[in-house]
Amino acid sequence: MATHNGGDSNFESEQARLVGLAMQLIERRGTEVTRAILAADTQMARARIDRFFPEESDLFDAIVERWFQPLVAIMEDVLVSNLPPNRKMYEFIARRFVHQRDLYHANAASFALYCELGRSRMEEIRSYVDLADHYLAELIAQAQAEDYFPGLTIDQTLSLINQMVVGYTQPDVMMMIGERLSEQKLARIIDTLFAGLSAEDGGAAGVSGLRIA
Amino acid sequence: MATHNGGDSNFESEQARLVGLAMQLIERRGTEVTRAILAADTQMARARIDRFFPEESDLFDAIVERWFQPLVAIMEDVLVSNLPPNRKMYEFIARRFVHQRDLYHANAASFALYCELGRSRMEEIRSYVDLADHYLAELIAQAQAEDYFPGLTIDQTLSLINQMVVGYTQPDVMMMIGERLSEQKLARIIDTLFAGLSAEDGGAAGVSGLRIA
Numbered sequence: 445m446a447t448h449n450g451g452d453s454n455f456e457s458e459q460a461r462l463v464g465l466a467m468q469l470i471e472r473r474g475t476e477v478t479r480a481i482l483a484a485d486t487q488m489a490r491a492r493i494d495r496f497f498p499e500e501s502d503l504f505d506a507i508v509e510r511w512f513q514p515l516v517a518i519m520e521d522v523l524v525s526n527l528p529p530n531r532k533m534y535e536f537i538a539r540r541f542v543h544q545r546d547l548y549h550a551n552a553a554s555f556a557l558y559c560e561l562g563r564s565r566m567e568e569i570r571s572y573v574d575l576a577d578h579y580l581a582e583l584i585a586q587a588q589a590e591d592y593f594p595g596l597t598i599d600q601t602l603s604l605i606n607q608m609v610v611g612y613t614q615p616d617v618m619m620m621i622g623e624r625l626s627e628q629k630l631a632r633i634i635d636t637l638f639a640g641l642s643a644e645d646g647g648a649a650g651v652s653g654l655r656i657a
Numbered sequence: 658m659a660t661h662n663g664g665d666s667n668f669e670s671e672q673a674r675l676v677g678l679a680m681q682l683i684e685r686r687g688t689e690v691t692r693a694i695l696a697a698d699t700q701m702a703r704a705r706i707d708r709f710f711p712e713e714s715d716l717f718d719a720i721v722e723r724w725f726q727p728l729v730a731i732m733e734d735v736l737v738s739n740l741p742p743n744r745k746m747y748e749f750i751a752r753r754f755v756h757q758r759d760l761y762h763a764n765a766a767s768f769a770l771y772c773e774l775g776r777s778r779m780e781e782i783r784s785y786v787d788l789a790d791h792y793l794a795e796l797i798a799q800a801q802a803e804d805y806f807p808g809l810t811i812d813q814t815l816s817l818i819n820q821m822v823v824g825y826t827q828p829d830v831m832m833m834i835g836e837r838l839s840e841q842k843l844a845r846i847i848d849t850l851f852a853g854l855s856a857e858d859g860g861a862a863g864v865s866g867l868r869i870a
Contacts, residue, residue, distance in 0.1 A: 527863075534861040603837060604845055608821040610830065617823065617830050624816060631862030632817055632854075638861065640853020641845075648747040648851065649844035650740075 459496045462486075463506045470507075471554040476561055479503055504561075505568055511558060512572045515540050519579045529587035530638045533605075536583060537634070538627050541612040548615075548622065559615045576613070577602060587638070595643025604641065608633060672709045675699075676719045683720075684767040689774055692716055717774075718781060724771060725785045728753050732792045742800035743851045746818075749796060750847070751840050754825040761828075761835065772828045789826070790815060800851070808856025817854065821846060 462482065469477045469485055479497055483490040497503040518539045522532055548555040562569050584601045587593060593601045611617045612630055675695065682690045682698055692710055696703040710716040731752045735745055761768040775782045797814045800806060806814045824830045825843050 528860075530859060530861045531863055534863070538862075600845075604842055604849070607824050607834070607837070607842065608846060608849075610834065611820050611823055614833070616833060620827070620829060621820070621823065624820070627862065629817055629820065632813075633821060634861035635857070635859030636817075636821075636849065636853040636855075638853070638859055639855070639857075640849040640851070642849075642852070644848070644852075646743060646848030646851055647741075648743045648847035649751075649840065650744055650747070 455496070459506065460510075462493070462496055463503075463510050466503060466507060467510065470557065470561075471551060474553060474557060477503075501568070504565060508562070508565075508568050508572070512569075514543055516572070516575065518543065519576065523579055523582060529583065529590055529592060530634060532583055533587065533637070534631055534634045536580065537609055537612050538630055541618070541625070541630065542627070544615055544618060545622070545625075548619065552619075555615070556619060559619070563616075577606070580605065592638055593641050596641070600643075601641065605637060608637065668709070672719065673723075675706065675709055676716075676723050679716060679720060680723065683770065683774075684764060687766060687770060690716075714781075717778060721775070721778075721781050721785070725782075727756055729785070729788065731756065732789065736792055736795060742796065742803055742805060743847060745796055746800070746850070747844055747847045749793065750822055750825050751843055754831070754838070754843065755840070757828055757831060758835070758838075761832065768828070769832060772832070776829075790819070793818065805851055806854050809854070813856075814854065818850060821850065 465486055466477045466482050469482065473481075479493045479500060480490065482488075482503070483493045486493075497506065519536060522536045522539065525532065525535070527535065544555075581598050581602050584593065584598050584605070588598070588601075596604075606613070609630070611621050611625055618625065678699055679690045679695050682695065686694075692706045692713060693703065695701075695716070696706045699706075710719065732749060735749045735752065738745065738748070740748065757768075794811050794815050797806065797811050797818070801811070801814075809817075819826070822843070824834050824838055831838065
């Protein structure tokens with residue numbers, strides 16, 4: 445007997461097929477897809493759709509999971525690799541950037557639509573953002589074990605790096621300034637981080653923050 | 658006799674007053690304001706409004722100019738100051754960030770609306786973006802005269818710095834990740850740039866760009 449939480453490979457492969465159909469439908473229609481729309485378009489009984497997605501949010505969650513699956517795979521591959529920390533940091537960000545840029549170039553309108561759907565359901569994608577932060581924190585810890593980013597906590601380093609590479613990781617920002625982004629520039633940014641990011645006060649802020657020049 | 662291109666201070670002050678009224682109207686209505694709407698709301702004759710804004714785009718341009726005026730003033734003040742390059746770079750970005758953050762906190766909805774209006778008229782705001790790039794390039798040249806950013810061209814440095822501080826300069830990105838931005842973090846980023854940004858290949862990209870780990 446099929447169960448909702450997997451364990452039956454026929455159930456899982458049919459569920460995966462429906463997710464694929466729903467995503468094709470999203471890309472074709474240019475709007476979010478509900479179970480009702482999926483049933484109508486595939487001419488499947490609604491009850492059959494509901495067996496695979498008991499709640500409306502189950503369909504959306506499955507789509508989100510499919511979207512992030514290759515990004516999670518990239519992060520995990522890089523994390524367990526034998527590369528030095530600066531190479532890992534670069535691959536960790538560059539591979540996801542290239543993956544997303546390819547999706548954007550393949551279909552800019554549907555890429556924008558997925559971003560919009562994500563923005564409207566921030567809770568659902570939060571766990572993926574948290575996972576990326578978790579992995580990046582692990583990578584930072586590895587780098588600090590080799591004396592990079594001296595004096596900074598992992599959280600401080602994480603926040604600063606996230607801000608400095610936001611164009612390469614956040615799809616919304618990527619769409620905004622995309623034509624100026626490149627792997628070469630990202631490599632230069634990562635090199636800059638590994639050469640210069642530390643707790644040392646270089647004096648940029650002056651002695652009391654914002655001052656009259 | 659009043660002329661459109663200024664020279665008459667009464668003309669200019671009335672024009673400025675109408676721009677102020679138009680902006681209040683934008684903030685109150687939450688939508689773009691045309692000359693017709695401005696005339697109706699102020700109960701002024703449309704012919705009088707048209708004397709100050711002969712074309713619809715003249716009103717929009719005047720609003721854009723008013724929006725950017727304090728930002729331009731900040732950039733020019735910092736550029737002619739006697740601060741060292743790292744302090745200049747920080748003040749150049751931090752003061753505009755604080756100005757925009759204040760506007761956002763004063764009225765988040767109308768801040769978002771101005772950003773949206775700007776996005777729909779990119780040609781009009783392009784000249785201000787170009788001016789900011791021009792001033793930042795001048796600042797980079799001053800820094801390079803003191804041996805910072807060795808080996809990089811001004812354009813390369815400009816593009817990399819713009820990417821690394823995009824959260825502090827682009828209002829759209831600021832709205833997205835605003836709660837994580839701070840003057841302290843910006844100072845750390847500027848310190849990192851001055852300590853680590855150069856043409857030297859630190860090895861982040863490896864020998865042949867993206868590779869299997």
